Amino acid sequence: MSRDFSAFFERYGWPAGKGKLPFCIGHRGASGHARENTLEAFLLASDLGAEMWELDTQLTKDGIVVVSHDDHLARVFGVDRHISQMTAAELGELEGVNVPTFEAVAALARKLETGLYIELKASGTGIFCWQHLRQMGQRFACLGSFDTAQVRQLRDAGCDFPLSVLVRIGHDPHALGAEAGADILHLCWERAGERPQDLVTTDLMRKAFDEGREIVLWHEERPAILRDIVQLPVLGICTDLPDLMRPPKDEELRLG
Numbered sequence: 001m002s003r004d005f006s007a008f009f010e011r012y013g014w015p016a017g018k019g020k021l022p023f024c025i026g027h028r029g030a031s032g033h034a035r036e037n038t039l040e041a042f043l044l045a046s047d048l049g050a051e052m053w054e055l056d057t058q059l060t061k062d063g064i065v066v067v068s069h070d071d072h073l074a075r076v077f078g079v080d081r082h083i084s085q086m087t088a089a090e091l092g093e094l095e096g097v098n099v100p101t102f103e104a105v106a107a108l109a110r111k112l113e114t115g116l117y118i119e120l121k122a123s124g125t126g127i128f129c130w131q132h133l134r135q136m137g138q139r140f141a142c143l144g145s146f147d148t149a150q151v152r153q154l155r156d157a158g159c160d161f162p163l164s165v166l167v168r169i170g171h172d173p174h175a176l177g178a179e180a181g182a183d184i185l186h187l188c189w190e191r192a193g194e195r196p197q198d199l200v201t202t203d204l205m206r207k208a209f210d211e212g213r214e215i216v217l218w219h220e221e222r223p224a225i226l227r228d229i230v231q232l233p234v235l236g237i238c239t240d241l242p243d244l245m246r247p248p249k250d251e252e253l254r255l256g
Contacts, residue, residue: 001202003233008183008214012162013139014115019051022229023236024245025117026050027219028069032240036076037067039100039108049246052115052140054219054238055105057125064088065102065125073097084122102129106138115140117216117236119166120150130159146188148180155181164216173204177213184235190218197228205233 009016029041030048042053056069060083073079077097091099102125109116116133118141120126126143133141144164145151151163164184167173169192173185185208189196196218208215219238220226226245229237239245 001205001233005235015140022234023051024049024242025052025054025236025238026242027054027238027240029053030242032221037069038098042105042108045242046112046114048242050242052117052236054117054119056119056121057102057129058083059122059125060088060091061085062087065128066099067102067105068099103132106132110138118143120145123150126150126154130154130161142184144186148176151180151182174207184214184216186216188218190220197225200232
């Protein structure tokens with residue numbers, strides 16, 4: 001099965017001829033090499049060949065959108081504080097904590113001509129991200145969430161960016177896509193056994209395409225699985241290790 005993405009790119013103003021498909025989406029940046037969701041991780045992801053960065057949004061006490069998977073800073077930074085309980089200034093003053101603002105990450109992406117694959121965590125971040133990207137004329141971006149209500153809110157507000165719904169193992173991607181009004185089904189099935197690629201069946205893909213939706217796949221770092229899924233007609237694949245998916249041109253492909 002093959003897939004022509006030209007209509008999708010034209011509809012949303014994504015750059016034609018940007019890398020090769022499926023896109024390599026650096027999961028929280030190059031999080032296998034650098035601290036996740038930091039400017040350093042995003043910069044490294046681009047250096048290693050990623051065409052897009054996956055990032056997560058949280059909201060400070062004073063309403064500033066920042067990039068972090070967790071509200072609690074303990075797992076990543078070892079600090080027992082919550083982003084939602086601090087102002088952006090207070091967050092910025094914490095020693096050893098480098099949580100960037102969404103605006104800073106978006107600016108870096110514009111400079112490097114890298115796409116943004118935005119996973120909305122904190123409620124209320126979606127509208128801000130969408131409006132900021134529109135204001136900056138930054139079209140190479142997608143917004144999505146596990147929370148179908150957040151995706152639907154953007155759809156109903158007239159969001160003119162592609163919207164993604166993230167799908168856990170055992171959930172019906174087509175039903176969630178319809179509920180959210182999504183353009184992309186993001187299958188988060190990295191924990192679905194030793195061969196999650198077997199779940200991405202021809203019937204599943206055909207139904208998604210017939211309903212006008214594209215597919216993005218989970219973050220994958222196992223070479224044997226990555227070797228299989230890069231052959232699928234999907235829009236993108238997330239990975240903590242962009243260099244595994246986009247090895248230097250002078251190196252033999254490590255997926256072989």
